[in-house]
Amino acid sequence: MTTSTVTAQAPAKASGKAAAPGPDRLRRRRRLAQWGFVAPAVVFMLLFFGYPLVRNVVMSFQHYTPETFFTGEAPFNGADNWSNVFQDALFSKALWHTLVFTAGSLLGQFCIGLALAVFFTRRFPLGGVLRSLILLPWLVPMVVSGIVWRRILDQDTGVLNSFLDALGLGGHTPWLTSPGMALLSVILVNIWIGIPFNMVILYGGLQEIPKELYEAASLDGASAWRTFRSITLPMLRPVITVVLVLGFMSTVKILDLILALTDGGPADATQTLGTLTYQNSFVQLDFGAGAVVGNVLILVSAVFAVLYLRANRTEGK
Amino acid sequence: MASPTPTTSRRRWGSTLAGALILCVMLFPLYWMLNTALQPASGLLQVDPVPGSLDLSGFSKALDDQGGHLLTSLVVSLGAVAICLAIAAPAAYGLARFGLRGSRTIVFGTLITQMVPGIVIANALYNSYVDLGLVNSYFGLMLADASLGIPFSIVLMRSFMVSIPGEVIEAAQMDGAGPVRTFVRVVLPMSRNALITSGLFAFLFSWSDFMFALTLNTTDDVKPVTLGIYQYIGAHVGDWGSVMAASVLSAVPAAILLVLAQKYIAAGITGGSVK
Numbered sequence: 001m002t003t004s005t006v007t008a009q010a011p012a013k014a015s016g017k018a019a020a021p022g023p024d025r026l027r028r029r030r031r032l033a034q035w036g037f038v039a040p041a042v043v044f045m046l047l048f049f050g051y052p053l054v055r056n057v058v059m060s061f062q063h064y065t066p067e068t069f070f071t072g073e074a075p076f077n078g079a080d081n082w083s084n085v086f087q088d089a090l091f092s093k094a095l096w097h098t099l100v101f102t103a104g105s106l107l108g109q110f111c112i113g114l115a116l117a118v119f120f121t122r123r124f125p126l127g128g129v130l131r132s133l134i135l136l137p138w139l140v141p142m143v144v145s146g147i148v149w150r151r152i153l154d155q156d157t158g159v160l161n162s163f164l165d166a167l168g169l170g171g172h173t174p175w176l177t178s179p180g181m182a183l184l185s186v187i188l189v190n191i192w193i194g195i196p197f198n199m200v201i202l203y204g205g206l207q208e209i210p211k212e213l214y215e216a217a218s219l220d221g222a223s224a225w226r227t228f229r230s231i232t233l234p235m236l237r238p239v240i241t242v243v244l245v246l247g248f249m250s251t252v253k254i255l256d257l258i259l260a261l262t263d264g265g266p267a268d269a270t271q272t273l274g275t276l277t278y279q280n281s282f283v284q285l286d287f288g289a290g291a292v293v294g295n296v297l298i299l300v301s302a303v304f305a306v307l308y309l310r311a312n313r314t315e316g317k
Numbered sequence: 318m319a320s321p322t323p324t325t326s327r328r329r330w331g332s333t334l335a336g337a338l339i340l341c342v343m344l345f346p347l348y349w350m351l352n353t354a355l356q357p358a359s360g361l362l363q364v365d366p367v368p369g370s371l372d373l374s375g376f377s378k379a380l381d382d383q384g385g386h387l388l389t390s391l392v393v394s395l396g397a398v399a400i401c402l403a404i405a406a407p408a409a410y411g412l413a414r415f416g417l418r419g420s421r422t423i424v425f426g427t428l429i430t431q432m433v434p435g436i437v438i439a440n441a442l443y444n445s446y447v448d449l450g451l452v453n454s455y456f457g458l459m460l461a462d463a464s465l466g467i468p469f470s471i472v473l474m475r476s477f478m479v480s481i482p483g484e485v486i487e488a489a490q491m492d493g494a495g496p497v498r499t500f501v502r503v504v505l506p507m508s509r510n511a512l513i514t515s516g517l518f519a520f521l522f523s524w525s526d527f528m529f530a531l532t533l534n535t536t537d538d539v540k541p542v543t544l545g546i547y548q549y550i551g552a553h554v555g556d557w558g559s560v561m562a563a564s565v566l567s568a569v570p571a572a573i574l575l576v577l578a579q580k581y582i583a584a585g586i587t588g589g590s591v592k
Contacts, residue, residue: 033496034415041408041471042423048464049430052441059441069447116339124332130340132579137343139571139582141525143543144564147550148350151557157363159349195343200586246431253434256527260547277436282532287440294437301432 053298059291066285074288081288090268090276091293098272098300101187102251108191109247110240113198118232120199121206131203138196146260149189150176153261179269182262186270190257198243205239206232241307248304253297273297347568354379354565357558364557375558376566383563386545389455390524390567393541396459397523398516401466405515409474410504414486424475430468438464439532446533453538461529466519473518473585477511478504514585517578524570542567 063077085091120131137145152158153175165171175185209232217227233240255274258264264275271279273293281290353359355368357375412420442461443452451457481504489499505512530544540548546563575582 030496031417034411034417037407037411037415037496037500038417038420038423040404041467044404044464044467045426045430048438048442048461049433049468051445052438053433055441055444056437059444119332119339120336122332124329124336126333127336130333130336132575132582133340134343135582135586136347136572136575139521139575140347140568141527141543141571143525143527143547144567145346147546147560148346148564150550151353151561152346152349159364162363192343192346197586249432253436255436256543259527259531260550274434274436277434277440278532281440281443287444290440294434294440297434298432298437301434304432 056291056294056298059287060295062288062291064285064287068285068287077288081292085280085289085292090271093268094271094273094276094293095296097183097270098252098274098297100183101190101254101270101272102248104184104187105190105194105251106244106247108187109194109198110244112191113195113243114202116195116199117202117206118228120203131199134199135196137193142193142254142256143260145193146189146257149192150261153185153189176262177266179267182266182269186258186261189261190251190254193257194247194251198247201243201246202236202239205236209235245304245307249301252301252304273300350561350564350568353557354559354561357556357562359558375562378556378559379562379566382549382559383542383545383566386540386542387566389539390541390543393455393458393462393539394520394523396455397462397466398519400459400463401470401519402512402516404463405467405470406474406505406508406512407500409471409511410478410500412471413475413478413481414504424472427468427471435465435528436532439528442529443532451533453534453536455539458529458533458539458541459523461533462523462526463519465522465526466515469518469522470515473515474508474511477508481507510581510584513578514581517574517581518585521571521574524567 059074060081061076061078062074063080064074068074116134120127152160155161155172155174155177158175160175161171161173163171164173174181176182213231213235214227217231222230253274254272255278258270258272258275259278262270264271264279273296277290277293277297279290280293281287349364352366352368353364354375355372356364357372357378359365408423411417412424438461446452446457449457451460485503485507486499489503494502524541525543526541527543527547530539530541531547534540534544542563546560546567549560549563
């Protein structure tokens with residue numbers, strides 16, 4: 001995508017250059033000025049994204065204690081942090097929860113988001129207004145959504161259980177307070193949060209599919225399901241990849257929502273790599289152990305970042 | 318299309334009805350937030366489906382307790398937007414137009430930043446912030462929050478600035494304008510929409526930020542409303558009315574922006590992520 005820009009630029013620059021006296025010095029000066037536009041962003045991103053990556057690797061080999069912040073001493077301790085973390089049963093639990101949480105959230109968000117996107121391609125009165133209002137849950141701060149759901153899912157006085165009770169469907173489900181249910185509840189809430197994002201991007205993708213394809217299909221007498229499978233899904237594939245990979249990267253690292261809903265509990269049933277990093281570093285003040293878990297989290301995301309960049313390339317925009 | 322026959326028109330309104338139902342289900346939690354906020358007396362008990370009377374005491378308590386935090390959120394978010402645009406707009410222009418060697422790598426790097434988990438950043442940043450004395454400071458939080466919007470803004474504005482006609486920029490250069498003048502006088506005004514979209518999202522990202530607020534603050538000096546509400550439920554478990562009222566207040570900017578700047582938001586979600 002960058003190449004096209006560069007070539008389009010070349011003639012403009014050549015013409016400007018020809019008129020200038022002392023071309024070499026002037027050109028160098030102009031290059032310098034041009035780098036001045038880009039440099040602050042590069043420096044910022046190196047400081048706020050590059051440096052933390054490196055620092056986390058270093059920290060994972062250092063021994064941090066609550067005293068570290070008074071003494072400033074964090075001696076290197078080999079691979080102790082790594083072996084401690086890997087031997088901790090909580091780590092493998094958190095890794096598993098992270099994968100289940102991510103897969104479950106993505107599956108639900110994507111399927112419902114796609115269904116709604118397809119629904120909203122119909123033309124009907126107020127369609128545009130309704131479609132844009134659905135975005136609201138995605139725009140509310142996630143930690144606030146989590147707190148609202150915490151109230152809704154309350155076992156004794158939450159509205160969900162009252163509602164189920166009124167329908168005669170039990171109504172005493174311990175959504176967030178039983179270790180067996182909590183992870184599922186957190187996933188359900190995260191699906192609710194992610195639907196609008198999936199819907200908007202998939203809707204945008206659907207709009208790009210040429211209408212003639214559908215007309216041809218209907219002339220051939222294809223059923224709705226057949227049309228969806230043979231036209232919609234294949235044509236939508238690049239957008240689907242992008243939405244899934246972006247969804248993955250934002251879901252796998254989630255922290256706000258889980259802290260607001262369960263604080264990682266009950267009995268660590270909703271600890272993920274994100275919350276465990278937080279717990280280790282900012283609650284136990286063992287930044288070394290936190291860095292280890294954080295590095296694993298990065299590793300997991302990196303695998304999928306590769307997929308993302310591939311998707312971006314095949315997209316070709 | 319011909320004027321709709323009664324059946325198709327009925328079917329269309331049927332779709333509207335279905336759409337409205339979907340919307341009701343999706344927005345129910347937000348309704349319930351407002352509803353609970355208007356029934357502060359219910360405390361830990363069940364909440365009625367609609368408020369019986371207009372009791373705003375939850376809101377006045379929330380404003381007393383959280384008003385300062387709302388203001389902090391506003392200041393920090395505006396600061397983050399300023400930093401974000403000041404850094405991202407020139408970079409987007411440079412990457413779109415100058416054909417610098419290494420541009421590709423920088424754009425690539427910008428995309429990659431999206432995979433760095435916030436908590437990993439916080440983990441390292443906290444330690445540096447301690448050394449630099451930036452913990453518990455407005456400026457420190459603004460910088461961290463700006464990092465949420467900068468990659469997004471660069472990608473979004475760059476893809477817009479690529480499409481500015483080259484002749485316009487050449488014409489400015491012919492008139493003797495240097496790169497800075499061209500950027501400020503020609504490129505920025507033409508990129509108004511992309512700037513607004515980026516600014517809006519930078520604001521929303523920063524306003525919604527919880528992680529940096531939680532990790533980069535150890536005192537109550539700089540406490541945005543997200544952190545305020547989170548600590549509120551710890552301290553006032555029984556007082557759901559004012560917790561929800563504070564939540565409603567914290568959701569107001571999102572709601573206002575959605576109504577006022579709807580087209581920018583839709584453009585931002587698709588433009589910033591797909592391209």
